[in-house]
Amino acid sequence: MEAMMTGMINNIFFIIFPIILYQMFATAGQRNFFVSHRITMTILFSISIILCMVFPYQFLTEDYIFDLRQVPMIVGALYGGPLVSAVLFIVSAVGRIAIGGDGMYIAILNQLLVAAGVPFLGPLYRKVNRWWKAALVFIISIVSLLFNMFAGYFFFGDPIHNLIGIWLMLMLNQGGIIILTALLIEHLQKQEYLYNSLMRHEKMETVSHFAAAVSHELRNPLQSVKGFVQLLQEYEYPRAKQLEFQQTILEEIKVAEDLIDDYLIYAKPVYGEMKRIEVEPELSHVIKIMTPYANARNVEIFVQGSDAASPILGDSQKLHQALVNIIRNGIEAMTDGGKLQVELETSAHTVCVHIQDEGVGMTKEQVKRLGEPYFSNKSKGTGLGLMVTYSILNQMGGDITVESEVGKGTKFTLEFPKLPNG
Ligand code: ADP
Numbered sequence: 085m086e087a088m089m090t091g092m093i094n095n096i097f098f099i100i101f102p103i104i105l106y107q108m109f110a111t112a113g114q115r116n117f118f119v120s121h122r123i124t125m126t127i128l129f130s131i132s133i134i135l136c137m138v139f140p141y142q143f144l145t146e147d148y149i150f151d152l153r154q155v156p157m158i159v160g161a162l163y164g165g166p167l168v169s170a171v172l173f174i175v176s177a178v179g180r181i182a183i184g185g186d187g188m189y190i191a192i193l194n195q196l197l198v199a200a201g202v203p204f205l206g207p208l209y210r211k212v213n214r215w216w217k218a219a220l221v222f223i224i225s226i227v228s229l230l231f232n233m234f235a236g237y238f239f240f241g242d243p244i245h246n247l248i249g250i251w252l253m254l255m256l257n258q259g260g261i262i263i264l265t266a267l268l269i270e271h272l273q274k275q276e277y278l279y280n281s282l283m284r285h286e287k288m289e290t291v292s293h294f295a296a297a298v299s300h301e302l303r304n305p306l307q308s309v310k311g312f313v314q315l316l317q318e319y320e321y322p323r324a325k326q327l328e329f330q331q332t333i334l335e336e337i338k339v340a341e342d343l344i345d346d347y348l349i350y351a352k353p354v355y356g357e358m359k360r361i362e363v364e365p366e367l368s369h370v371i372k373i374m375t376p377y378a379n380a381r382n383v384e385i386f387v388q389g390s391d392a393a394s395p396i397l398g399d400s401q402k403l404h405q406a407l408v409n410i411i412r413n414g415i416e417a418m419t420d421g422g423k424l425q426v427e428l429e430t431s432a433h434t435v436c437v438h439i440q441d442e443g444v445g446m447t448k449e450q451v452k453r454l455g456e457p458y459f460s461n462k463s464k465g466t467g468l469g470l471m472v473t474y475s476i477l478n479q480m481g482g483d484i485t486v487e488s489e490v491g492k493g494t495k496f497t498l499e500f501p502k503l504p505n506g
């Protein structure tokens with residue numbers, strides 16, 4: 085009995101551990117990593133299957149040896165779809181052949197049916213709520229074991245002894261564990277979903293804050309378009325002059341368009357893959373987006389940038405969000421206006437962005453609490469900006485340091501590991 089428990093717990097560990105590992109390394113803010121990381125998922129579930137098969141356990145009696153490989157196979161097929169399922173089948177079939185012995189054909193046939201059949205239930209599975217999901221995996225798991233039982237009986241004349249004592253127990257055992265596994269994955273996905281909506285919420289809050297400043301900036305190009313159109317209506321200008329005015333009108337419209345585009349791009353939800361990006365153009369873009377907001381608050385942004393290459397591994401949308409949050413805080417800290425210095429500094433192994441304001445500053449205690457969710461000293465603050473920023477930096481392997489003095493100002497430094505040039 086004790087050996088059985090140990091063996092079973094090992095099997096459970098083989099299944100659960102890769103899922104947790106997966107969650108740990110997956111980057112939050114992705115649409116859904118059980119969908120967008122099919123390859124990682126396949127590898128991890130393959131490892132689960134192999135470990136389960138290599139370390140099976142005796143189930144209740146001496147002569148019944150069992151393992152939980154069906155759990156990752158079924159779960160993998162449901163979440164991953166036909167392709168993942170096919171790879172998991174190959175892994176488990178090869179593994180089963182390597183083990184050899186009685187029951188090999190039944191086991192492989194069973195794995196084939198699971199791998200081929202279960203993906204068809206995927207669409208249904210994704211639609212239902214988690215209690216139905218639990219029921220569905222439980223039923224699939226039982227049907228699969230029933231198949232084993234009857235196949236042994238019909239094809240090989242294995243008597244079905246101890247229907248209740250062994251088979252029913254087996255079904256409850258595997259069924260319970262597969263429910264646990266499915267619920268765990270659902271839970272992790274829900275966490276991720278909540279995190280993503282938090283990030284979106286923070287972003288929308290920022291965007292709506294910008295709206296007033298942007299509409300103000302839009303007034304300039306619109307006013308000049310209006311002026312030129314009125315001129316063209318009132319006087320009969322020579323053709324050359326008309327063309328010149330029309331050109332100016334087009335340029336002003338372009339200015340307005342770009343302004344709107346910048347905001348629309350920024351307002352897009354952030355999902356994305358980590359890839360090689362240059363910090364310098366991204367920083368310039370962010371400063372462009374922030375300028376109307378700064379102007380509206382009498383803040384002037386000064387930029388000192390090195391022209392050196394600044395390649396890092398990251399996602400440009402997320403980098404924008406991180407920079408916007410910090411620059412926005414700097415602008416908001418200067419209630420009577422002032423200067424915001426932004427500096428890009430690259431060294432052999434790092435790319436640093438320094439953002440320094442002349443605002444209210446913070447006490448040591450306040451600095452310690454930065455990044456805590458809902459920590460805000462502003463009457464209308466969300467206290468989510470820096471939380472999101474810290475988590476983005478974390479994903480990119482970066483670091484944030486803060487130097488601050490009450491009444492003098494604050495300097496945030498974002499440090500990223502630099503990728504090799506070229
Ligand atoms: P919010 O801006 O919505 O309050 P944040 O997470 O962006 O939330 O910031 C949390 C708090 O940290 C702010 O309320 C503010 O008190 C403090 N803070 C952040 N940046 C600065 C800064 N540059 N100068 C002074 N205080 C700051």
Ligand code: MG
Nearest residue numbers: 409413469470
């Ligand atoms: Mg903020």
